[in-house]
Amino acid sequence: MQREAGLNAKGYSEKDEKRILDALGRGLLREFPNPDRAGCPGSAVLKRIASHEMPLAEAEKWLDHLTSCSPCYRDFSQLQVAYQHRRTRAFLAIAASILIAACLAGWALFLRHNEPLRTQTALLDLRNRSIPRGTELNPSEEPLEIARNVSHLEIYLPLGSSDGDYGIRISGPEGKVLFVTRGIAKMQQGITSLAADVNLSSARPGLYILQLQKADSGWTSYPLRVR
């Protein structure tokens, strides 16, 4: 007769089974007093059986005793509960450390992934530089400096520069163009400033040339050190 879900082959549920085992256990705890502990294996053996350290073949010879000696059965039950708690704690500790490691890895990935998105602005001040003629560099001129991770340039153009559309170019000493973009220069409070996003992540540290071009004029060049 089907009474509830979870019936096993013998016709009673796991709940029934647990009730029977509990009743047997209560019986075992009372029915076999052994005040002299005659034939008891000792707590070291009980502990090894409870924590599954002893192979079953070796533990077999004690099983009859454990089910016919109330003090041993009581000790064994307590050791088994303690072992289950330790195992649960160890499992939770491992699960927690895996979770923490996963969180840290995720966070590191997030930081690395978002690094290029953080805007690093460099200000290049050319106001006191003369407007050079042609692409020739003045060898005595102090190089401008920017870091490799700079993603945005704010360029103060030489005094007297006009506003409007500019071409911006960064090239290597041997003339290889590393980066090209355009920007709009605006005049504000006497400063003509030109802004542009750049990407120098592939550049090696060293000396480069920053070149600017207004409309149809020629390129003007400034030494630029990328750190």
Ligand SMILES: [Zn+2]
């Ligand atoms: Zn015993």
